[in-house]
Amino acid sequence: MTVASGRVITGRYELSTLIGQGGMGQVWTAYDQRLDRRVAVKLLRPDKVAGAEADELRRRFVRECRVTAQVDHPGLVTVHDAGSEGEELFLVMQYVDGADLSDHLAEHDPYPWQWAVSVAAQLCAVLSAVHAVPIVHRDLKPRNVMVKQDGTVTVLDLGVASVMDTDTTRLTHTGSPIGSPAYMAPEQAMGGAVGPYTDLYALGVLMHELLSGDVPFSGSTALGVLHRHLYEPPLPVRRLRPEVPEALEALVLRLLSKDPQHRPDSAQETYEQLLPLLPARGIPSGGPLDPTRPFLRPHAPWPDRARTPAAQPQATPAAEKPDVAGAVDEVKRLLGEGRITQAVDILGGILPAAAAQHGEHSPVVRTLRKQYAATLMDDGQYRRALPELRHLADERAAEAGQADPQSLRFRYEAAQCLEQLGEPAAALAEYRALLPYYENQYVAQDAELSFEVRRRIGHLLLALGDRAAAHDTLARLQYDVERLRGPGHPLVAEISRTLQWLGQVRG
Structure with missing residues (x-):
C-alpha cells in the first residue's frame, strides 16, 4: 500500500x-x-x-x-x-504521547519491581473493562502498551482483538494461531478456545519480562517457543532477582499456569493481589514517566464489574400504550442501517410493555424476545443475551419437549454465550449435553450443526488443557465429515491444520 x-x-x-x-x-x-x-x-x-x-x-x-x-x-x-x-x-x-513499554524497559535495567507492579495493576484495570464487553485482546505485549508522560499506562492495539464469536477459536489462513508466540497462552497456541484467562497468561509473561529482563520462554523458531509454553515450567523470578517479593513471584507463576483453571479467576482478582504490593502513597519513585505516580488508585476496576449485567432499559410507563408494531418497524430500519446498539435499547424497552399488553407467552412477545436475544448476540452483549436464551429454551421445551429443534437451538446459542464469556468448562458441559440430540438426528441439515458442536467441544478441550481428548474428538470429527461430505469440505482442511499443529507441538 x-x-x-x-x-x-x-x-x-x-x-x-x-x-x-x-x-x-x-x-x-x-x-x-x-x-x-x-x-x-x-x-x-x-x-x-x-x-x-x-x-x-x-x-x-x-x-x-x-x-x-x-x-x-x-x-x-x-x-x-x-x-x-x-x-x-x-x-x-x-494519539498517545509517551514511550512504549518495551522501550521503557530497555531504558531502565533492571526495571524497579515497584514499577512492574504499577504497570501490571493498571493493565488489570484495562483488562477488567475489556473483558466485561466481552473482548479478549489476544495480543497483549510491551509494544502494545504505552507509558504516558503522567505515568499512566494506555493499551493500544486491539487490531487482533476480537469479540468472542464463532471464529475467534479458529486458526488463520496460514495455519497459525493469532498472536505473538512469546506472549501466547498454551490454549491459544493450540488453536483452542480463548477467553479472559488467555490475556491473564500474557500479563504473566509481560510481568516476568519486566522483572527478569526477558520473556520466560524464547527460542529460534515460533514452534520451539510454543513448545516451551506448553511443556516447560517458567523460571521463578526470585532466582534472578532475590529482592522481588515472594507474593509477586507467586502471582507471576500462577498467571503462567498451563491450565487456565489454575490462573486467577479474573483481572479484578489479579488487581486485588497486586494492591498490597503497590508503592506507599506519597512516596515518589523518581525518574521520568514513573508508572507508580498515578497510584492513588484512580483506575481500579469496579468490583465484580465483569459479572454484573448491564442495566436493562426502562419499560414504557403503564399510562402510555406502547406502539409495538411501530417499535418493530423502527428496529428493522435501524438493523438495516447497522445501528444495532440502538435497536437493542428499543427492543429491551418495549418487551415489558408488550408482555403487559399481550401476555408473557403471546406470539408477539415471543417474537420480540427472539429478536432481542438475536440482536444482543449480534451486538456482542452475551451477558444480557444468556438469560434471554435460557428463558426461550425452557419455554419452548416445556411446550414441545427437550428434543424440540428450536429449544435445542436456543440452548446451543446459550452455550456460545458461555464460551464467549470465558467460561469454557460450563460451555463444554452444555455442548456435551446437546450433542446426543443432534447425533440422534444425524441426517441432512442436522449433520452440519452436529459437526459444529463437536468442533467446539474439541477446541474447548484444548482450552482446558486436555489435548489427548481434544485430539481424539477432532480426529473422529474429521473422519465423519470426510465420510459424509467428502475430503473437499472446508472443515476437513481446518481440522487437518489443527491436528497437524497439535502433532508438531507435541513432537
Whole structure:
C-alpha cells in the first residue's frame, strides 16, 4: 500500500508520519483538521487478501470498531472515528504521547519491581473493562502498551482483538494461531478456545519480562517457543532477582499456569493481589514517566464489574400504550442501517410493555424476545443475551419437549454465550449435553450443526488443557465429515491444520 504524507482522509484527517506498517495496513500520525488535534490513523487494505477473506476482514473491522468503542476506560486508547475511503478502511484513534513499554524497559535495567507492579495493576484495570464487553485482546505485549508522560499506562492495539464469536477459536489462513508466540497462552497456541484467562497468561509473561529482563520462554523458531509454553515450567523470578517479593513471584507463576483453571479467576482478582504490593502513597519513585505516580488508585476496576449485567432499559410507563408494531418497524430500519446498539435499547424497552399488553407467552412477545436475544448476540452483549436464551429454551421445551429443534437451538446459542464469556468448562458441559440430540438426528441439515458442536467441544478441550481428548474428538470429527461430505469440505482442511499443529507441538 503506497500512501503519501500530506494525504487527507475523508477531507478531514491529514496524514503526517508513518509510525507502523504490516502486511495489510499502516499506522500514521495525523492531524484532525476539524478539531485541530493530533490523532493516529490506521489504514487497512482488504483487497490485499483474496476473495471471501477480504469480505471477512471488512466485517471484522466494522465489528471491531463498534465493539471497541463500547469500552469506556482511561487506560484504553480512544476510538474517534471509522469508515472507508475507496478500497481502504480507516480507524481514527487517540494519539498517545509517551514511550512504549518495551522501550521503557530497555531504558531502565533492571526495571524497579515497584514499577512492574504499577504497570501490571493498571493493565488489570484495562483488562477488567475489556473483558466485561466481552473482548479478549489476544495480543497483549510491551509494544502494545504505552507509558504516558503522567505515568499512566494506555493499551493500544486491539487490531487482533476480537469479540468472542464463532471464529475467534479458529486458526488463520496460514495455519497459525493469532498472536505473538512469546506472549501466547498454551490454549491459544493450540488453536483452542480463548477467553479472559488467555490475556491473564500474557500479563504473566509481560510481568516476568519486566522483572527478569526477558520473556520466560524464547527460542529460534515460533514452534520451539510454543513448545516451551506448553511443556516447560517458567523460571521463578526470585532466582534472578532475590529482592522481588515472594507474593509477586507467586502471582507471576500462577498467571503462567498451563491450565487456565489454575490462573486467577479474573483481572479484578489479579488487581486485588497486586494492591498490597503497590508503592506507599506519597512516596515518589523518581525518574521520568514513573508508572507508580498515578497510584492513588484512580483506575481500579469496579468490583465484580465483569459479572454484573448491564442495566436493562426502562419499560414504557403503564399510562402510555406502547406502539409495538411501530417499535418493530423502527428496529428493522435501524438493523438495516447497522445501528444495532440502538435497536437493542428499543427492543429491551418495549418487551415489558408488550408482555403487559399481550401476555408473557403471546406470539408477539415471543417474537420480540427472539429478536432481542438475536440482536444482543449480534451486538456482542452475551451477558444480557444468556438469560434471554435460557428463558426461550425452557419455554419452548416445556411446550414441545427437550428434543424440540428450536429449544435445542436456543440452548446451543446459550452455550456460545458461555464460551464467549470465558467460561469454557460450563460451555463444554452444555455442548456435551446437546450433542446426543443432534447425533440422534444425524441426517441432512442436522449433520452440519452436529459437526459444529463437536468442533467446539474439541477446541474447548484444548482450552482446558486436555489435548489427548481434544485430539481424539477432532480426529473422529474429521473422519465423519470426510465420510459424509467428502475430503473437499472446508472443515476437513481446518481440522487437518489443527491436528497437524497439535502433532508438531507435541513432537
